[in-house]
Amino acid sequence: MNIILLHGSDFKDKNMVILKDHRKDHIITVLKAKIHDSLLFGLINGKMGKGIIINIDSSKVELKINLDKNPPPALPLTLVLALPRPKMLKRIIESSVGLGVKKIYLINSWRVEKSFWQSPVLKKETLDALSIAGLEQAKDTIMPQIFKKKLFTPFVKNELPDIAQNSSMFIAHPKTAIPCPCSKTLLNQSICLAIGPEGGFIDKEIKTLELLGFKTINFGSRILRTETAVPVLIAKLFPDFF
Amino acid sequence: MNIILLHGSDFKDKNMVILKDHRKDHIITVLKAKIHDSLLFGLINGKMGKGIIINIDSSKVELKINLDKNPPPALPLTLVLALPRPKMLKRIIESSVGLGVKKIYLINSWRVEKSFWQSPVLKKETLDALSIAGLEQAKDTIMPQIFKKKLFTPFVKNELPDIAQNSSMFIAHPKTAIPCPCSKTLLNQSICLAIGPEGGFIDKEIKTLELLGFKTINFGSRILRTETAVPVLIAKLFPDFF
Numbered sequence: 001m002n003i004i005l006l007h008g009s010d011f012k013d014k015n016m017v018i019l020k021d022h023r024k025d026h027i028i029t030v031l032k033a034k035i036h037d038s039l040l041f042g043l044i045n046g047k048m049g050k051g052i053i054i055n056i057d058s059s060k061v062e063l064k065i066n067l068d069k070n071p072p073p074a075l076p077l078t079l080v081l082a083l084p085r086p087k088m089l090k091r092i093i094e095s096s097v098g099l100g101v102k103k104i105y106l107i108n109s110w111r112v113e114k115s116f117w118q119s120p121v122l123k124k125e126t127l128d129a130l131s132i133a134g135l136e137q138a139k140d141t142i143m144p145q146i147f148k149k150k151l152f153t154p155f156v157k158n159e160l161p162d163i164a165q166n167s168s169m170f171i172a173h174p175k176t177a178i179p180c181p182c183s184k185t186l187l188n189q190s191i192c193l194a195i196g197p198e199g200g201f202i203d204k205e206i207k208t209l210e211l212l213g214f215k216t217i218n219f220g221s222r223i224l225r226t227e228t229a230v231p232v233l234i235a236k237l238f239p240d241f242f
Numbered sequence: 243m244n245i246i247l248l249h250g251s252d253f254k255d256k257n258m259v260i261l262k263d264h265r266k267d268h269i270i271t272v273l274k275a276k277i278h279d280s281l282l283f284g285l286i287n288g289k290m291g292k293g294i295i296i297n298i299d300s301s302k303v304e305l306k307i308n309l310d311k312n313p314p315p316a317l318p319l320t321l322v323l324a325l326p327r328p329k330m331l332k333r334i335i336e337s338s339v340g341l342g343v344k345k346i347y348l349i350n351s352w353r354v355e356k357s358f359w360q361s362p363v364l365k366k367e368t369l370d371a372l373s374i375a376g377l378e379q380a381k382d383t384i385m386p387q388i389f390k391k392k393l394f395t396p397f398v399k400n401e402l403p404d405i406a407q408n409s410s411m412f413i414a415h416p417k418t419a420i421p422c423p424c425s426k427t428l429l430n431q432s433i434c435l436a437i438g439p440e441g442g443f444i445d446k447e448i449k450t451l452e453l454l455g456f457k458t459i460n461f462g463s464r465i466l467r468t469e470t471a472v473p474v475l476i477a478k479l480f481p482d483f484f
Contacts, residue, residue: 235477
């Protein structure tokens with residue numbers, strides 16, 4: 001936790017906060033903070049800044065909060081991700097949110113195992129908790145939007161054209177010959193990046209995406225797990241963000 | 243498993259292999275392969291190529307193997323990593339090996355919890371198994387060398403100068419103002435990259451490394467978990483490999 005995130009409801013008045021939950025435990029046990037110490041706080045979907053401890057005991061931490069800084073810039077990236085297996089999904093949500101991704105579409109694909117859609121990881125509470133963990137790691141406050149799309153063709157044909165409008169559209173696809181661009185010319189451009197399941201999108205799915213304007217890109221001869229491919233591709237596509 | 247790795251001892255003669263273990267199960271159950279099918283094989287620390295199934299039943303798979311291709315190029319990178327917590331270490335070894343890292347030094351640092359050094363993940367058999375999983379994912383055959391260095395100062399003062407000789411030397415350090423280079427001028431240059439523990443190297447450790455010629459680099463205002471930072475930094479430092 002490199003920033004402690006607050007909800008609007010945590011505020012007793014404009015700049016007074018009292019914490020009694022796991023955040024209080026974190027401040028006492030992990031940060032080992034004392035009275036008058038200053039820590040980094042952020043309001044979920046709002047600004048970030050300092051909080052000074054004005055009272056602390058084993059039951060509560062009382063803080064004077066001054067949020068005056070903007071969170072770091074979001075990546076202009078929409079991630080369209082064939083639903084990974086639940087354990088991997090957890091790590092990918094947390095790391096993608098940490099990297100600054102604000103829009104994630106979890107979609108179906110021929111090679112996505114049906115059982116993955118039943119996973120409790122897909123519950124809103126779990127996705128929210130993973131997103132908050134990602135923000136707390138990366139010192140960010142802006143929650144991502146995560147959408148679940150259980151039907152490939154209706155999503156790609158009816159919704160994706162609007163979603164990907166005005167973006168460069170790429171499919172991470174180990175079988176293609178076109179290398180992933182790493183170019184200043186892409187800088188600050190919106191990108192919509194589709195990543196297939198283990199084994200990749202099937203040819204028919206690739207063709208459907210290509211019809212919308214998506215271009216396949218590879219990243220060398222190595223086949224990477226999705227959780228490794230996501231940070232590699234983000235670092236290549238947005239070199240000036242890292 | 244995108245390549246099936248063989249040991250020299252698997253060969254009955256120059257190009258005949260019989261598999262009866264988990265690799266046989268993988269070929270039958272996951273790949274659902276049949277007689278005459280051709281699959282990708284590699285000799286550990288050797289070449290890769292095709293294997294044609296000439297006999298298959300529930301107890302064994304018999305293959306004619308022809309290894310004529312070189313594995314993908316290794317990254318000219320030495321990773322010097324403050325020992326992460328065991329769960330994270332597992333994922334970092336697997337993903338780094340998948341990315342082509344061939345030299346990993348696991349070192350101590352002030353903020354490394356002592357208990358981490360007791361983890362069974364550090365046993366040679368476990369590190370080998372994780373490395374093989376990384377190679378099998380990435381279609382590579384060359385095992386990494388993984389070294390354990392339990393004393394920071396003697397390692398840095400007595401061994402690291404030789405290890406990092408003729409390399410660009412960087413420390414991933416969120417607190418520095420110098421951004422991570424992403425430059426063609428670095429291309430194919432050897433790099434020695436040091437990554438601290440959760441909370442970072444302490445100032446004294448940074449200074450000791452700087453005395454050897456290491457330069458601190460950051461990757462934006464976001465603080466990334468080591469398992470996310472490694473692929474991001476590798477993609478930035480070696481843009482032409484991905």
